Amino acid sequence: MIRTFLSLVPADLRRTVRVHTALTVVSVIARALGAVLLVPLVAALFSAEPAKAWPWVGALAAVTLLGWLIDWTVAKLGFAIVFALLETGQQQLADRLTRVKLGWLNHENTARSRQAIAATGPDMVGLVTYLITPLVSSVLLPVVIGIALLPISMVTGVVALALVPVLFGTFWLAGRLTRAADREAAAANSAFTERLVEFARTQQALRASRRVAPGQSHAGEALEAQHRSMTKLILMQIPGEILFSIASQIALIALAATVVWQTISGNLQVPEAIALIVVIVRYLEPFTALAELSGALEGASGMLRDIRAVLEAPTVQHGESEAPAAGSVEIAFHDVSFAYDAATPVLDGFSVRLEPGSTTAIVGPSGSGKSTVLGLLAGLYEPTAGTIRVNETPLDALTGDARERLVSMVFQEPYLFDGTLAANVAVGNPSASDEELGLALSLARLTEVTNAHPDGVALAVGEGGSRLSGGERQRVSIARALAKPAPILLIDEATSALDTENEAAVAEALTGDDTPRTRVIVAHRLASIRAADRVLFLEGGRIVEDGSIEALIEADGRFAEFWRRQMSASDWRVGSQTDV
Structure with a gap:
């Protein structure tokens, strides 16, 4: 997923991405220190000399302020990356599609390409701002808190670090239970979209042949398949959520028991134990956030799979030789x-x-x-x-x-673009003069069309040439070919x-x-x-x-x-x- 995302980032912004990542890590460290500093602060506050808590309050304030400044910088860099992706992401995919082998563009891959290009717009903004940064923070924060606890309470820190792979492993397993169902739902959604577009585009033929109901049933079947796949996805999410919830509760009990045992054995004072319980809650918060992000994570993974499919699609290979600029050839x-x-x-x-x-x-x-x-x-x-x-x-x-x-x-x-008749003819040769375009129009017998319409060559042909007859569309295609030398x-x-x-x-x-x-x-x-x-x-x-x-x-x-x-x-x- 990360590799696909980075492949969309312009080369001149790769350094910005690295700085963004490094500052995100520093931000996580600052938040972890802010949580762990509660332990010595509370211990000093309940000691014989409560005034000793002031330095710890200062340290907590400094770490919190540092975290705010870093978070502001991270957000600013994140938006810079986002706007760069908005400018280049769709263009990059569109350019790739112009070089993809036509044999690759079957029904399924055409749908994936459409979704991939659409996803490099607003969806990509949400990916950077609301998913990747919180995801990195949620993954790193428990680890950093566990390390920061080692000098304060070695046993609690070791238990916290030992529980990290258990909790992440449970999260991965829960995701795996739903991953296959999620892909099936994505495929069903693509099929439904294609059927719906097909149904809308073929209304003229369906109504003329009194086949609206059968045509509608095809879209209905795709909708039913989508509903089945979504139901399956929801049902598969339930055992994963239960499994992860159980693992989180076990982790909470294990850490609380560790703190209680150390307090009873005299290794911890009661104020420190209370502060550690607060740190434990902070330690478990990222896993709860991960559970809330799991749906968005699966959706983003599917989106990036579609993008990767386009970026890795086989392309037509070109050489370095130049063809004759003009003249007939063998x-x-x-x-x-x-x-x-x-x-x-x-x-x-x-x-x-x-x-x-x-x-x-x-x-x-x-x-x-x-x-x-x-x-x-x-x-x-x-x-x-x-x-x-x-x-x-x-x-x-x-x-x-x-x-x-x-x-x-x-x-x-032939396919005509939604524009003027002249613009459609000029597609073959954008630099053609008015005289050259006029000759092409004349050869293709289009002058009788332009002369009969008040707009002349500025006649709007409609989407796909819908405002022209089949013969007129064919003649525009012929003129387009003749205009290109x-x-x-x-x-x-x-x-x-x-x-x-x-x-x-x-x-x-x-x-x-x-x-x-x-x-x-x-x-x-x-x-x-x-x-x-x-x-x-x-x-x-x-x-x-x-x-x-x-x-x-x-x-x-x-x-x-x-x-x-x-x-x-x-x-x-x-x-x-x-x-x-």
């Missing part, structure tokens, strides 16, 4: 294999060389690996075997910035949401813009691949046909069959009964 796959999991390979021994400036269409049945080829080129995934080279430079040897500059991609399911343009079913007229126009724009590029297109429709110089037909993760459109049609193989089906579908029309 792409080569050398015996590439890839699998999302070990049991189901998607690509197997995939090898192909694409000429600079060429347009290559990849077609094939669903699951043949078409989109995976684009994902590997875009750096979204890494090959499990083999290499991918651009101008003879392996992709994994490029720097992160070079990888980003190399590729522009149109996704099959990347030497490789990857297109994954870019025109699937467009009507026939816009499909043909946009397909022509994708393959005919003036930016020198090497283009790779995945498509199922003819308009997207008519301008291709070369076609690769994939099946089972392998290239089964390779050549120009004319050559493959003449070969009358798998591609020719695909072509005929597409031609037949494009000729289909709705007619009246008299046409039959």
Whole structure:
């Protein structure tokens, strides 16, 4: 837990953390001395010369004042650390997520990432101010009191020190009883959150298909699972609390018996014995505080586990080579294999060389690996075997910035950010001029959208592009890709949401813009691949046909069959009964 917390602290504040920790220890020592000084003070007060108590009163006052000053400094340093974490913690996790391998971001890890980023806000403030400092104090204070008692009452000090591991061991055991239940409750809570978000986002589809009740039942099942896990957690906490309470009572009896025995045997005076009883109560207070902090401690442990999971997630590795800044490039796959999991390979021994400036269409049945080829080129995934080279430079040897500059991609399911249409197009090239953005908008047939709206390019698209139609969202995604002057343009079913007229126009724009590029297109429709110089037909993760459109049609193989089906579908029309 401490290691994860320290990993979030900026390097320039590590010294502040060390000073904070050292002063916390000094503060604990001051409080322990303040408690133990009661023994000689009370003994002097009830002696034949009560005036001898004044020096002890002065010492107690000095130690108390010192403790106040140190506590004030510790609080000030703690807030400095907190504000630094607020500024850098979420950014650090967000930066890490941009480099995490996409395969790691499954349902569970996505939920953990969301919770981890949220936790580096106000929750982290509470962790430092209200948990770590009291926790350190509660752990150290009984030990320091036990050591401070040794010169005053050796037997009481030894018993106090001997009881420390017993009490902490009981506390650890009580925590262990609830730890598994706590993790189960955290997992159930994450599942419920994801189900609830899913239920809210799919209301349109659920209501249209009259499936609201079944959809609601999924969220209801997750809620029931959460209630069961929380009930189990509460029930598991009860035996732990009882166990720790019994251990605390035994410790109190043992220490009180030690003081009584020493008093009866004449080793302690009655005033000293009374003062020692007060010290014993002070000795046991931190364990009570620990019991009260146990729930928050488990919650913080879960929070830091989520943060650690993100910080230790596997990331895409980059090299030090730079890619060409502009111009089309040669792409080569050398015996590439890839699998999302070990049991189901998607690509197997995939090898192909694409000429600079060429347009290559990849077609094939669903699951043949078409989109995976684009994902590997875009750096979204890494090959499990083999290499991918651009101008003879392996992709994994490029720097992160070079990888980003190399590729522009149109996704099959585009996502738009909540902002203006112009801002969404500029995501691909933030430094693009108005002229460059205008050209991209024109090529993607978006000018008819901007001209029809009074806000023009300042049109707010809504969250996820909700204010645009599916075809308009796709065209924004296409314009975004065209605005980026990347030497490789990857297109994954870019025109699937467009009507026939816009499909043909946009397909022509994708393959005919003036930016020198090497283009790779995945498509199922003819308009997207008519301008291709070369076609690769994939099946089972392998290239089964390779050549120009004319050559493959003449070969009358798998591609020719695909072509005929597409031609037949494009000729289909709705007619009246008299046409039959």
